[in-house]
Amino acid sequence: MIVLLLGLGGVFANLLMGYVPDADLNRSGAYYAQHTAAETGSANVVTAIIVTYRGLDTLGEVTVLFLTAAILGLALALESRPQAAPRPPSGELLTTGSRLLAPLIVLFGVYVFLNGHLTPGGGFQGGAILASATLLLLLTDPLKKFGHGLISRVESGSGFFYVSIGVLGMVLAGGFLDNRILPLGTFGSLLSAGAIPLIYSLIGLKVGAEFSSMLANLADTEERK
16 A cells, blocks of 8 residues: 555656646637636636536536435435434524524525626535535524425526526527626626626526535434434
């Protein structure tokens, strides 16, 4: 094992010593750096690339997360269901703190994906923050039953409208998930970058719902042990 680790370390050391970063952007990178802000109206160039130019890739990432949540839910549903053991209630401090913090966490998550075209952040980050509010509530009250139906409707609805906006981009603009189906607005303002804020909001809701679904399913399984 030690010899193997030393060998891998030597390989990576040679790779790092021989690495020379490019002094100039390649052709695609130069195009994105020069034209993305003007074409998309987004102050955050990274967001514009992820949501528009790499729209199909982003859709694939969301699909992988959906399949993971679905497979996990199915696998946990097939487990045996013994009688849940009683658990002591959470402390007053934890319960009160979670009730105060959970809405603030949700608000911050919404802020992150609504401002993804202006500042670092976006749908995946905002969705993960939303799910952390679910995790906090589950830790506070493990026996609390979350509405799987509501989570499923949010996930399905956001996914449907996300793909619908992509198709509208093909019909009304220049391609799938083209944000110019809506006016680009004033550069740097909240209502700018066309459909990017809407797309990232849908991604944030979908990611948050999928993570929340996995957490709720895991909590249900833990209760049955």
